[in-house]
Amino acid sequence: MDFSFTPDQERYAAQIRKFAEERVAPHYQEGDRTGEPRPGIWSELAEQGLLGLRVPAALGGRGADCVTTGLALEELARADFNACYAVLQAALIADVLASNGSEEQQARWLPGIASGEALVALCLTEPGHGSDAASIELAAEPAGDGRWLLNGVKTSIMLGAYATHGLVFARTGGPGARGVTAFYAALDDAHLTRTRGRDLGGRSAGRAELRFDGLPVGPEDIVGGEGLGFIQVMRGFDYSRALISLMCLAAAGQSIDEAHEHARSRQAFGGPLGRFQGVAFPLAEHATYLRAARLLAYEALWLKDTGSDPAVPANMAKAWAPRAAVEACHQALLTFGQLGWSEELPIAQRLRDVIGLEIGDGTQQVTRLVVARHLLGREYAP
Numbered sequence: 001m002d003f004s005f006t007p008d009q010e011r012y013a014a015q016i017r018k019f020a021e022e023r024v025a026p027h028y029q030e031g032d033r034t035g036e037p038r039p040g041i042w043s044e045l046a047e048q049g050l051l052g053l054r055v056p057a058a059l060g061g062r063g064a065d066c067v068t069t070g071l072a073l074e075e076l077a078r079a080d081f082n083a084c085y086a087v088l089q090a091a092l093i094a095d096v097l098a099s100n101g102s103e104e105q106q107a108r109w110l111p112g113i114a115s116g117e118a119l120v121a122l123c124l125t126e127p128g129h130g131s132d133a134a135s136i137e138l139a140a141e142p143a144g145d146g147r148w149l150l151n152g153v154k155t156s157i158m159l160g161a162y163a164t165h166g167l168v169f170a171r172t173g174g175p176g177a178r179g180v181t182a183f184y185a186a187l188d189d190a191h192l193t194r195t196r197g198r199d200l201g202g203r204s205a206g207r208a209e210l211r212f213d214g215l216p217v218g219p220e221d222i223v224g225g226e227g228l229g230f231i232q233v234m235r236g237f238d239y240s241r242a243l244i245s246l247m248c249l250a251a252a253g254q255s256i257d258e259a260h261e262h263a264r265s266r267q268a269f270g271g272p273l274g275r276f277q278g279v280a281f282p283l284a285e286h287a288t289y290l291r292a293a294r295l296l297a298y299e300a301l302w303l304k305d306t307g308s309d310p311a312v313p314a315n316m317a318k319a320w321a322p323r324a325a326v327e328a329c330h331q332a333l334l335t336f337g338q339l340g341w342s343e344e345l346p347i348a349q350r351l352r353d354v355i356g357l358e359i360g361d362g363t364q365q366v367t368r369l370v371v372a373r374h375l376l377g378r379e380y381a382p
């Protein structure tokens, strides 16, 4: 058993920490106020290698392993949770394309993701189908020449307001999972209407509804094969649940660290706040949960790196970590008293931002369902 990161991983994490502290953290609250990402942020993420983490080095990426990807996301999430979405989506979609795309497709698609020229979004959820994603209805209608036109609505798409490309799940066949095909499509505004969401948190991440009105796609845009969108492509998704867990845990960890600092410096009743067990113990308790959930997430990433199935720990992490993070953010807020409630500090914003990923990419119920099916066996589980 070895819990250490490699020197390369430590070096890259330190590089991202410095970048995140200097270039990203100062704008975290501004993005919440304006509802827009800082201009130029995505090019800077690309320059740091953050958009090409899961793109092979031969195609312009960093060719990083999953553990390194997790480390980089943690460093960024401590500075700006919402800036992580571009990195997360790029890591997830590049991984799917690298695992399921032909060599020609990879050469066509992956360099643009790594360079930041293509900002990518995952287009799965629809107004009528979220957890029950195998029932999606967005139609790929035959255009008569071996091509299709995408018609229908995707909703709750992170970065949807800005994305240039989407991994779009569409129905090409009959009902259920076997009728779904994944397309990597340029999101051409001539065939698309984007409507921004008004949200509790994640305000600079451009969550949007996308109405597809005859967006043309062809066989060259199919990822993994017709009718294999769910069966093959979705299989690659489990590890992103570990990445999301790390994002949430890191943002909460930052708030708990800040609360510890406050408990050292704030004086009450003749001494520092931390001298009271009622202040120190809840922080110790939440730090314990964050640390334990982090191990689960890294176990999942390590399993994927070693070629094993990360599904069980990744889904356990996603079922637990965002909730543990929300509770830790809440405790940190209370430790700051009235200051935590105010918008002077980023503490309250982190709480609002993290709640979103209790829902996004699979709720607690859905991820527990996946775990239960693995542990009990499909025929004995809900």
Ligand SMILES: Cc1cc2nc3c(=O)[nH]c(=O)nc-3n(C[C@H](O)[C@H](O)[C@H](O)COP(=O)(O)OP(=O)(O)OC[C@H]3O[C@@H](n4cnc5c(N)ncnc54)[C@H](O)[C@@H]3O)c2cc1C
Residues within 6 Å of the ligand: 121, 122, 123, 124, 125, 128, 129, 130, 131, 132, 155, 156, 157, 158, 159, 202, 356, 357, 359, 360, 361, 362, 363, 364, 365, 366
């Ligand atoms: C911050 C954020 C980011 C997101 N990003 C994206 C994105 O980039 N791309 C994308 O495609 N989607 C995205 N989503 C959408 C997200 O994946 C869905 O919201 C999620 O899958 C839940 O679907 P739903 O909202 O339709 O809720 P529903 O599926 O209607 O569920 C409502 C409630 O019922 C529960 N429930 C549903 N089915 C069961 C069951 N079988 N057993 C027990 N309980 C059940 C759920 O857990 C939930 O509590 C995002 C959402 C958020 C909030």
